[in-house]
Amino acid sequence: MRVGFIGTGSMGSMLIETFIRSGAVNPENVVATNRTIAKAELLAANYPGLQVARSNKEAASQADLLFICVKPLEFKDVIEEIQALLTPEQIIVSITSPVLIRHLEALLPCKIAKVIPSITNHVLSGATLCIYGDRMKAEDQKRLENLLSRVSAPIRISEEHTRISSDLSSCGPAFLAFFIQKYIQAAVSATGISEEEATRLASEMTLGTGKLLTDGGFTPAALQQRVAVPGGITEEGLRIMEKELCSVFYDLIRTTHAKYEEDLEKVEARFFGTKADEERDAFTSFPYEPPCP
Numbered sequence: 001m002r003v004g005f006i007g008t009g010s011m012g013s014m015l016i017e018t019f020i021r022s023g024a025v026n027p028e029n030v031v032a033t034n035r036t037i038a039k040a041e042l043l044a045a046n047y048p049g050l051q052v053a054r055s056n057k058e059a060a061s062q063a064d065l066l067f068i069c070v071k072p073l074e075f076k077d078v079i080e081e082i083q084a085l086l087t088p089e090q091i092i093v094s095i096t097s098p099v100l101i102r103h104l105e106a107l108l109p110c111k112i113a114k115v116i117p118s119i120t121n122h123v124l125s126g127a128t129l130c131i132y133g134d135r136m137k138a139e140d141q142k143r144l145e146n147l148l149s150r151v152s153a154p155i156r157i158s159e160e161h162t163r164i165s166s167d168l169s170s171c172g173p174a175f176l177a178f179f180i181q182k183y184i185q186a187a188v189s190a191t192g193i194s195e196e197e198a199t200r201l202a203s204e205m206t207l208g209t210g211k212l213l214t215d216g217g218f219t220p221a222a223l224q225q226r227v228a229v230p231g232g233i234t235e236e237g238l239r240i241m242e243k244e245l246c247s248v249f250y251d252l253i254r255t256t257h258a259k260y261e262e263d264l265e266k267v268e269a270r271f272f273g274t275k276a277d278e279e280r281d282a283f284t285s286f287p288y289e290p291p292c293p
Contacts, residue, residue: 001027004063004077006056008043009032011095011117012069015151018121020047024150033059042264063253065091065144066170072098076270079107086110091140097162098263103132103195103271111135113144116162118170121152127169128152131159163260167253175252180206 003025005012016032020024031054034040044050060066060082070078075096088091090110098117103113112133120126128148129160132141145154156261159167167175184198212218218226228234 001025001064002062003030003147004066005030005032005069006034006059006060006066006082006188007069008032009069012067013039013043014119014122015067015069015095015117016043016047016050016112018124018151019147020050021149023122024147031059031062032152032188042125057085061085063090065093065147067093067095069095071271074266075099075103076245079104088135091136091144097166098260098267100264100267101131101159105133105135105266107271111137111140113141114159114162115148116166116170119173120169124151125137126152126173127155129162129165129169130154130156130160132156163257164253167256171256176206204233 004017005016008016009052012034016030018182020030022029027047028051030047030049031038031051031053032043033053037052037054040052044052047251051062053062055144056078068075068078075094086108088111091113092104092110093110093113093115094104095112095115095117099114101112101114113136114129114131116129118126118128121128125290130141130145130148136144136147149153155165155169180202182194184202187198187202198215212223213220224238228238
Protein backbone atom coordinates (compact mmCIF):
# COMPACT_ATOMS: atom_id res chain seq x y z
CA MET A 1 0.00 0.00 0.00
CA ARG A 2 1.34 3.38 -1.01
CA VAL A 3 0.54 6.15 1.45
CA GLY A 4 0.45 9.76 0.31
CA PHE A 5 0.43 13.06 2.15
CA ILE A 6 -0.65 16.47 0.96
CA GLY A 7 0.65 18.84 3.61
CA THR A 8 3.71 18.23 5.77
CA GLY A 9 3.11 20.80 8.47
CA SER A 10 2.92 19.97 12.17
CA MET A 11 0.45 17.07 11.99
CA GLY A 12 1.32 15.84 8.49
CA SER A 13 5.01 15.50 9.30
CA MET A 14 4.22 13.96 12.69
CA LEU A 15 2.12 11.25 11.05
CA ILE A 16 4.79 10.51 8.45
CA GLU A 17 7.53 10.28 11.06
CA THR A 18 5.54 8.10 13.47
CA PHE A 19 4.35 5.74 10.74
CA ILE A 20 7.92 5.24 9.58
CA ARG A 21 9.50 5.01 13.04
CA SER A 22 6.90 2.49 14.18
CA GLY A 23 7.54 0.32 11.15
CA ALA A 24 3.93 0.71 9.99
CA VAL A 25 5.12 2.02 6.61
CA ASN A 26 8.47 1.85 4.85
CA PRO A 27 9.82 5.17 3.53
CA GLU A 28 9.76 3.73 0.01
CA ASN A 29 5.97 3.47 0.27
CA VAL A 30 5.46 7.11 1.26
CA VAL A 31 4.96 10.01 -1.14
CA ALA A 32 4.60 13.52 0.27
CA THR A 33 4.21 17.05 -0.95
CA ASN A 34 3.86 20.45 0.61
CA ARG A 35 3.20 23.98 -0.56
CA THR A 36 6.77 24.71 0.55
CA ILE A 37 8.57 21.79 -1.09
CA ALA A 38 11.63 22.25 1.13
CA LYS A 39 9.64 20.90 4.09
CA ALA A 40 8.88 17.68 2.24
CA GLU A 41 12.48 17.48 1.06
CA LEU A 42 13.67 17.69 4.67
CA LEU A 43 11.56 14.64 5.53
CA ALA A 44 13.02 12.81 2.54
CA ALA A 45 16.52 13.66 3.75
CA ASN A 46 15.74 12.24 7.19
CA TYR A 47 14.01 9.15 5.80
CA PRO A 48 15.83 7.95 2.66
CA GLY A 49 13.48 6.39 0.17
CA LEU A 50 10.59 8.73 0.87
CA GLN A 51 9.45 10.26 -2.41
CA VAL A 52 8.79 13.98 -2.70
CA ALA A 53 5.95 14.84 -5.10
CA ARG A 54 6.27 18.19 -6.84
CA SER A 55 2.53 18.84 -6.85
CA ASN A 56 -0.70 17.81 -5.16
CA LYS A 57 -1.73 16.07 -8.39
CA GLU A 58 1.43 13.97 -8.40
CA ALA A 59 0.91 12.89 -4.79
CA ALA A 60 -2.76 12.08 -5.35
CA SER A 61 -2.13 10.02 -8.47
CA GLN A 62 0.44 7.80 -6.74
CA ALA A 63 -1.31 7.05 -3.45
CA ASP A 64 -3.68 4.23 -2.53
CA LEU A 65 -4.32 5.96 0.80
CA LEU A 66 -4.06 9.76 0.75
CA PHE A 67 -3.92 11.92 3.88
CA ILE A 68 -4.88 15.55 3.30
CA CYS A 69 -3.31 17.61 6.08
CA VAL A 70 -4.12 21.23 5.25
CA LYS A 71 -5.99 24.05 6.95
CA PRO A 72 -9.81 24.10 6.69
CA LEU A 73 -10.07 27.02 4.27
CA GLU A 74 -7.37 25.56 2.01
CA PHE A 75 -9.18 22.24 1.65
CA LYS A 76 -11.55 23.19 -1.17
CA ASP A 77 -8.69 24.36 -3.41
CA VAL A 78 -6.81 21.09 -2.87
CA ILE A 79 -9.93 19.05 -3.62
CA GLU A 80 -10.62 20.94 -6.84
CA GLU A 81 -7.04 20.42 -7.92
CA ILE A 82 -6.96 16.64 -7.49
CA GLN A 83 -10.58 15.50 -7.91
CA ALA A 84 -10.28 14.59 -11.61
CA LEU A 85 -7.38 12.22 -10.85
CA LEU A 86 -9.01 10.22 -8.07
CA THR A 87 -10.61 6.81 -8.49
CA PRO A 88 -13.30 4.93 -6.52
CA GLU A 89 -10.69 2.51 -5.16
CA GLN A 90 -8.63 5.19 -3.41
CA ILE A 91 -9.13 6.21 0.20
CA ILE A 92 -8.97 9.89 1.09
CA VAL A 93 -8.33 10.73 4.74
CA SER A 94 -8.96 14.22 6.06
CA ILE A 95 -7.43 15.25 9.37
CA THR A 96 -9.32 18.57 9.35
CA SER A 97 -12.27 18.45 11.76
CA PRO A 98 -14.51 21.23 10.31
CA VAL A 99 -14.43 19.58 6.87
CA LEU A 100 -17.34 17.14 7.02
CA ILE A 101 -17.62 13.74 5.38
CA ARG A 102 -20.54 14.97 3.27
CA HIS A 103 -18.44 17.88 1.98
CA LEU A 104 -15.95 15.43 0.52
CA GLU A 105 -18.39 12.79 -0.68
CA ALA A 106 -20.24 15.48 -2.65
CA LEU A 107 -17.12 16.30 -4.66
CA LEU A 108 -15.00 13.15 -4.79
CA PRO A 109 -15.58 9.69 -6.28
CA CYS A 110 -13.43 7.82 -3.76
CA LYS A 111 -13.80 6.39 -0.27
CA ILE A 112 -13.78 9.01 2.48
CA ALA A 113 -12.56 8.87 6.08
CA LYS A 114 -11.80 11.50 8.66
CA VAL A 115 -9.06 10.90 11.20
CA ILE A 116 -8.17 13.23 14.06
CA PRO A 117 -4.65 12.49 15.34
CA SER A 118 -3.06 13.70 18.56
CA ILE A 119 0.43 14.92 19.41
CA THR A 120 0.56 11.91 21.74
CA ASN A 121 0.83 9.71 18.64
CA HIS A 122 4.39 11.06 18.32
CA VAL A 123 5.36 8.69 21.15
CA LEU A 124 3.14 5.89 19.77
CA SER A 125 0.46 6.55 22.34
CA GLY A 126 -2.92 8.20 22.77
CA ALA A 127 -6.02 7.95 20.61
CA THR A 128 -6.77 8.55 16.95
CA LEU A 129 -10.38 9.45 16.25
CA CYS A 130 -11.92 7.71 13.23
CA ILE A 131 -15.03 8.69 11.27
CA TYR A 132 -16.09 6.88 8.10
CA GLY A 133 -18.18 7.73 5.08
CA ASP A 134 -20.71 5.32 3.61
CA ARG A 135 -18.31 4.17 0.86
CA MET A 136 -15.79 2.83 3.38
CA LYS A 137 -16.35 -0.92 3.57
CA ALA A 138 -15.47 -2.98 6.64
CA GLU A 139 -12.23 -4.13 5.05
CA ASP A 140 -11.29 -0.53 4.24
CA GLN A 141 -11.87 0.52 7.82
CA LYS A 142 -9.82 -2.41 9.10
CA ARG A 143 -7.02 -1.55 6.68
CA LEU A 144 -6.83 2.03 7.91
CA GLU A 145 -7.14 1.10 11.58
CA ASN A 146 -4.39 -1.50 11.25
CA LEU A 147 -2.11 1.31 10.12
CA LEU A 148 -3.23 3.71 12.86
CA SER A 149 -2.96 1.05 15.56
CA ARG A 150 0.81 1.00 15.11
CA VAL A 151 1.00 4.55 16.50
CA SER A 152 -2.19 4.95 18.58
CA ALA A 153 -5.47 3.47 19.75
CA PRO A 154 -7.98 4.01 16.91
CA ILE A 155 -11.37 4.95 18.36
CA ARG A 156 -14.48 5.24 16.19
CA ILE A 157 -16.70 8.21 16.97
CA SER A 158 -19.80 9.78 15.45
CA GLU A 159 -19.16 12.91 13.44
CA GLU A 160 -21.53 14.95 15.60
CA HIS A 161 -19.13 14.44 18.51
CA THR A 162 -16.01 15.46 16.58
CA ARG A 163 -15.44 18.65 18.54
CA ILE A 164 -15.76 17.33 22.08
CA SER A 165 -13.86 14.16 21.20
CA SER A 166 -11.06 16.31 19.76
CA ASP A 167 -11.10 18.52 22.85
CA LEU A 168 -10.39 15.47 24.97
CA SER A 169 -7.90 13.58 22.78
CA SER A 170 -6.18 16.19 20.60
CA CYS A 171 -6.47 19.53 22.41
CA GLY A 172 -6.33 17.79 25.78
CA PRO A 173 -2.53 17.35 25.84
CA ALA A 174 -2.07 21.14 25.50
CA PHE A 175 -4.73 21.85 28.14
CA LEU A 176 -3.19 19.32 30.53
CA ALA A 177 0.30 20.67 29.84
CA PHE A 178 -0.94 24.18 30.70
CA PHE A 179 -2.30 22.92 34.02
CA ILE A 180 0.99 21.17 34.80
CA GLN A 181 2.98 24.26 33.80
CA LYS A 182 0.99 26.46 36.18
CA TYR A 183 1.26 23.85 38.94
CA ILE A 184 5.05 23.82 38.51
CA GLN A 185 5.29 27.62 38.46
CA ALA A 186 3.28 27.87 41.66
CA ALA A 187 5.45 25.22 43.33
CA VAL A 188 8.66 27.04 42.36
CA SER A 189 7.35 30.45 43.40
CA ALA A 190 5.87 29.35 46.71
CA THR A 191 8.52 26.94 47.95
CA GLY A 192 11.81 27.56 46.17
CA ILE A 193 12.03 24.08 44.68
CA SER A 194 13.99 24.19 41.43
CA GLU A 195 12.00 24.29 38.20
CA GLU A 196 13.97 21.33 36.88
CA GLU A 197 13.12 19.16 39.87
CA ALA A 198 9.46 20.25 39.95
CA THR A 199 9.12 19.57 36.22
CA ARG A 200 10.59 16.09 36.56
CA LEU A 201 8.31 15.22 39.48
CA ALA A 202 5.20 16.56 37.74
CA SER A 203 6.08 14.82 34.47
CA GLU A 204 6.63 11.45 36.13
CA MET A 205 3.40 11.94 38.05
CA THR A 206 1.52 12.62 34.80
CA LEU A 207 2.97 9.51 33.16
CA GLY A 208 2.06 7.33 36.12
CA THR A 209 -1.44 8.78 36.38
CA GLY A 210 -2.05 8.04 32.71
CA LYS A 211 -1.03 4.43 33.23
CA LEU A 212 -3.32 4.12 36.24
CA LEU A 213 -6.24 5.43 34.18
CA THR A 214 -5.53 3.08 31.26
CA ASP A 215 -3.68 -0.06 32.33
CA GLY A 216 -4.36 0.29 36.04
CA GLY A 217 -8.14 0.01 35.86
CA PHE A 218 -8.86 3.24 37.73
CA THR A 219 -11.51 5.78 36.76
CA PRO A 220 -10.71 9.44 37.53
CA ALA A 221 -13.19 9.39 40.41
CA ALA A 222 -11.84 6.12 41.82
CA LEU A 223 -8.26 7.41 41.65
CA GLN A 224 -9.15 10.54 43.61
CA GLN A 225 -10.94 8.46 46.21
CA ARG A 226 -7.97 6.10 46.53
CA VAL A 227 -5.46 8.93 47.08
CA ALA A 228 -7.57 11.31 49.17
CA VAL A 229 -7.64 10.14 52.79
CA PRO A 230 -10.64 11.66 54.64
CA GLY A 231 -9.48 14.78 56.45
CA GLY A 232 -6.10 14.65 54.75
CA ILE A 233 -4.05 17.03 52.61
CA THR A 234 -5.17 15.66 49.23
CA GLU A 235 -8.84 15.96 50.17
CA GLU A 236 -8.31 19.59 51.17
CA GLY A 237 -6.54 20.26 47.87
CA LEU A 238 -9.37 18.67 45.89
CA ARG A 239 -11.89 20.80 47.77
CA ILE A 240 -10.25 24.06 46.70
CA MET A 241 -9.89 22.81 43.11
CA GLU A 242 -13.57 21.88 42.97
CA LYS A 243 -14.47 25.33 44.21
CA GLU A 244 -12.16 27.33 41.94
CA LEU A 245 -11.84 25.27 38.74
CA CYS A 246 -15.18 23.59 38.07
CA SER A 247 -16.71 26.30 35.87
CA VAL A 248 -13.41 26.78 33.96
CA PHE A 249 -13.85 23.48 32.14
CA TYR A 250 -17.38 24.36 31.02
CA ASP A 251 -16.12 27.72 29.79
CA LEU A 252 -13.34 25.88 27.97
CA ILE A 253 -15.76 23.57 26.15
CA ARG A 254 -18.08 26.44 25.32
CA THR A 255 -15.14 28.35 23.82
CA THR A 256 -13.81 25.47 21.71
CA HIS A 257 -17.32 24.72 20.41
CA ALA A 258 -17.87 28.37 19.50
CA LYS A 259 -14.61 28.39 17.50
CA TYR A 260 -15.54 25.13 15.81
CA GLU A 261 -18.95 26.55 14.91
CA GLU A 262 -17.25 29.56 13.35
CA ASP A 263 -14.84 27.36 11.37
CA LEU A 264 -17.63 25.03 10.25
CA GLU A 265 -19.65 27.93 8.93
CA LYS A 266 -16.67 29.24 6.95
CA VAL A 267 -15.96 25.81 5.48
CA GLU A 268 -19.62 25.35 4.56
CA ALA A 269 -19.59 28.67 2.73
CA ARG A 270 -16.30 27.78 1.05
CA PHE A 271 -17.62 24.46 -0.26
CA PHE A 272 -21.21 25.36 -1.12
CA GLY A 273 -21.58 29.11 -0.67
CA THR A 274 -24.25 28.56 1.99
CA LYS A 275 -24.65 28.22 5.71
CA ALA A 276 -26.13 25.13 7.29
CA ASP A 277 -27.46 26.47 10.57
CA GLU A 278 -29.54 23.46 11.57
CA GLU A 279 -26.76 20.98 10.87
CA ARG A 280 -24.18 23.24 12.46
CA ASP A 281 -26.26 23.48 15.63
CA ALA A 282 -26.61 19.70 15.70
CA PHE A 283 -22.83 19.34 15.67
CA THR A 284 -21.99 22.04 18.21
CA SER A 285 -24.83 22.55 20.70
CA PHE A 286 -24.52 21.29 24.25
CA PRO A 287 -26.11 22.15 27.60
CA TYR A 288 -24.20 24.71 29.62
CA GLU A 289 -25.12 23.92 33.19
CA PRO A 290 -21.98 23.36 35.25
CA PRO A 291 -22.83 21.33 38.36
CA CYS A 292 -20.48 23.38 40.49
CA PRO A 293 -20.88 24.05 44.20
